[in-house]
Amino acid sequence: MKLYNRTKCPDEILQPLLRIAGQSVGAHTAGVIVILSQGRYRRESGGHAHSASAIKRSFTANRWVRTDGGYVTITIPNMQGTDYRSKDAVDLAFAFLRIAAHEFGHIRDMQRGLGLMPWSKAQPGKRRPRWAVRPEEIRAVNYTDDALDKLRRTRAADDAVLALAEWFEKAAQHFACLLQNFAV
């Protein structure tokens, strides 16, 4: 996996989750590019999977970097919320795993030559089908559900989710602390 981590959360916390997510849906993760950024306001993670054999962007120092079947972009939430409790942090961390598994589900399809279906794209004069009925989305949702069911029972996934939850909680506390200092 080629990780471009533009968040404040360390690679050691995010990389195991990404690897678990990719493996759980049967994607080859070795050469896949993952670009992580931190949202400004969003409170949940969000993601996209893209098909490309190589990409060239500012974060690759404008050099072409090969991908193994595509690349994924994921945004992690900013913890500038109020009143985060441990339970919320675990939910947020699990949401990250769910989104990563979903995006790697698309990567898996691209690696197997099942990309976007032609009719998923807008036809002239027509709207493209709704997101939820696109075949590639139905496939990705199915893999993710199956994968998450299995992951819930594994120690490795549990540890990785809790490590991210802990980081979220610390980040939220740190922010609350900054706010307090500011008020004083």
Ligand SMILES: [Zn+2]
């Ligand atoms: Zn999707």
